[in-house]
Amino acid sequence: MSVPDFTDLTLDRAQPLQAQLYRMLVQRICSGRLSTGSKLPSSRRMSASLGVSRNTITQVLEQLKAEGFLTSRSGQGVFVCASLPPHVEAPQRMSWQSDTDHPPQLSTFGESLRNAPLVREKLLPFTPGLPDLDSFPFHLWNRLYRRHQDRTALIGYGPSQGYQPLRQALAEYLRNSRGVRCSAEQIIITNGAQESLSLCAQIILNPGDTVTMENPGYRRARIAFQSAGADLHLAGLKNGSLDVESLTKHNHTAKLLYTTPTHQYPMGGVMPASDRLRLLDWAASSEAWILEDDYDSEFSFVHKPVAALQGMAEDTPVLYMGSFSKTLQPGIRLGYMVVPKSVIQVFNHAKEMLSGHSPLLSQAIVADFIEEGHFVRHLRKMRINYREKWLHFCDLARHKLEPQAQLIASSAGMHLVLATPGRNDLELSKKLAEHRIGSTPLSFFYPGKSLNHGLVLGFANTSKQQREDCIDLLQSFLTNSSS
Numbered sequence: 153m154s155v156p157d158f159t160d161l162t163l164d165r166a167q168p169l170q171a172q173l174y175r176m177l178v179q180r181i182c183s184g185r186l187s188t189g190s191k192l193p194s195s196r197r198m199s200a201s202l203g204v205s206r207n208t209i210t211q212v213l214e215q216l217k218a219e220g221f222l223t224s225r226s227g228q229g230v231f232v233c234a235s236l237p238p239h240v241e242a243p244q245r246m247s248w249q250s251d252t253d254h255p256p257q258l259s260t261f262g263e264s265l266r267n268a269p270l271v272r273e274k275l276l277p278f279t280p281g282l283p284d285l286d287s288f289p290f291h292l293w294n295r296l297y298r299r300h301q302d303r304t305a306l307i308g309y310g311p312s313q314g315y316q317p318l319r320q321a322l323a324e325y326l327r328n329s330r331g332v333r334c335s336a337e338q339i340i341i342t343n344g345a346q347e348s349l350s351l352c353a354q355i356i357l358n359p360g361d362t363v364t365m366e367n368p369g370y371r372r373a374r375i376a377f378q379s380a381g382a383d384l385h386l387a388g389l390k391n392g393s394l395d396v397e398s399l400t401k402h403n404h405t406a407k408l409l410y411t412t413p414t415h416q417y418p419m420g421g422v423m424p425a426s427d428r429l430r431l432l433d434w435a436a437s438s439e440a441w442i443l444e445d446d447y448d449s450e451f452s453f454v455h456k457p458v459a460a461l462q463g464m465a466e467d468t469p470v471l472y473m474g475s476f477s478k479t480l481q482p483g484i485r486l487g488y489m490v491v492p493k494s495v496i497q498v499f500n501h502a503k504e505m506l507s508g509h510s511p512l513l514s515q516a517i518v519a520d521f522i523e524e525g526h527f528v529r530h531l532r533k534m535r536i537n538y539r540e541k542w543l544h545f546c547d548l549a550r551h552k553l554e555p556q557a558q559l560i561a562s563s564a565g566m567h568l569v570l571a572t573p574g575r576n577d578l579e580l581s582k583k584l585a586e587h588r589i590g591s592t593p594l595s596f597f598y599p600g601k602s603l604n605h606g607l608v609l610g611f612a613n614t615s616k617q618q619r620e621d622c623i624d625l626l627q628s629f630l631t632n633s634s635s
């Protein structure tokens with residue numbers, strides 16, 4: 153068998169030669185051009201024919217020997233390993249390049265995401281969920297950061313359940329401010345609400361289990377449950393919050409019920425106390441879990457925030473979740489769960505196995521931020537800030553947009569919901585985005601047939617001028633019949 157001379161190999165001299173030569177040889181072996189058992193030229197010959205230093209050639213050959221592609225026989229030279237599998241032949245089988253090829257199968261959930269709408273830019277003013285980023289107390293934050301930045305204890309692996317001082321500070325805050333019944337031991341720090349939802353889905357649900365959700369409701373929660381193979385039951389709203397009466401009257405059963413009782417998302421309704429108690433009763437008697445998402449309860453402008461459902465009775469089957477995305481900033485990616493004592497160990501284990509601890513340095517900063525009173529002061533300041541923006545935005549919307557658009561959720565935390573009957577809300581939202589205004593079409597919150605068209609507009613991260621411009625623009629779209 154003749155020994156190849158490799159004169160047909162073209163190397164790009166501007167790129168690292170060793171890596172190129174390595175890739176070319178692997179490709180030739182895998183494609184069968186260099187057949188198993190065949191002999192390679194000597195390193196000296198390769199060096200001469202390729203114009204590459206002998207040292208580089210030797211390093212590539214040594215690497216290929218270490219990986220099992222080549223072998224050397226003493227006194228005879230270097231050979232392609234005879235034991236390579238015979239199917240290492242056709243290069244086109246080793247990769248798939250076009251849509252017509254068939255990659256390995258995805259899960260049903262993965263397939264369902266193929267045609268999902270693309271995630272749009274998330275930092276535009278009016279994007280729902282964004283807090284006022286310019287009001288973030290950077291100076292104070294950086295001071296706390298410097299306090300912890302050199303601690304080796306914070307740069308290794310940490311407790312998956314979360315940094316103990318943070319759990320301690322949070323337990324106290326949740327007891328005092330949200331009426332949650334908990335000890336630090338029941339708290340699990342997560343990478344935001346999104347991870348809390350995924351953990352619950354994985355720990356609680358089996359494929360085919362029923363999850364009841366508010367309709368309209370939080371899309372990411374729905375997707376987390378669907379990814380676990382759950383069947384969704386969509387429960388309607390009454391006066392902007394979950395219609396508990398209808399649920400209990402029809403003896404509905406579910407493995408898990410996801411709800412936003414303090415501020416229904418997105419409609420902003422507050423679940424009345426009688427419905428909360430009825431819901432707890434329903435959960436206990438039908439052996440269902442309640443997942444309470446207390447996502448922006450701190451920002452209530454009409455009355456004092458109502459206390460959490462979780463704390464209304466002792467030993468409720470409630471999994472409580474919250475997030476620092478709105479109270480501090482979404483970039484920090486920190487959230488928390490309060491779980492009943494009976495499942496702490498399971499949640500800890502799942503958190504450990506599925507993602508490990510959340511960033512420790514950020515947790516240490518937040519712990520101090522809460523403990524030293526900055527958190528409560530920051531919230532107080534933000535409540536005043538958002539209330540002012542809320543009043544201004546509502547006023548503009550009422551005066552300039554009605555009757556073409558109506559405010560159907562004016563007290564919904566950090567966003568407003570405008571109904572735009574007869575308008576395609578996706579088109580409206582796209583047109584706003586062209587003017588760098590973020591919004592979410594209301595129809596996105598309805599998984600089935602949309603019962604409403606409109607826009608969800610966040611106002612926390614906006615200036616007075618931006619709010620005025622946004623409403624003027626919307627007014628022009630709504631009075632123009634083509635939109």
Ligand SMILES: Cc1ncc(COP(=O)(O)O)c(C=O)c1O
Binds near residue numbers: 347
């Ligand atoms: C209903 C709801 N829950 C929770 C969150 C917080 O999510 P995360 O902590 O993943 O940022 C949001 C954010 O917009 C939300 O709308």
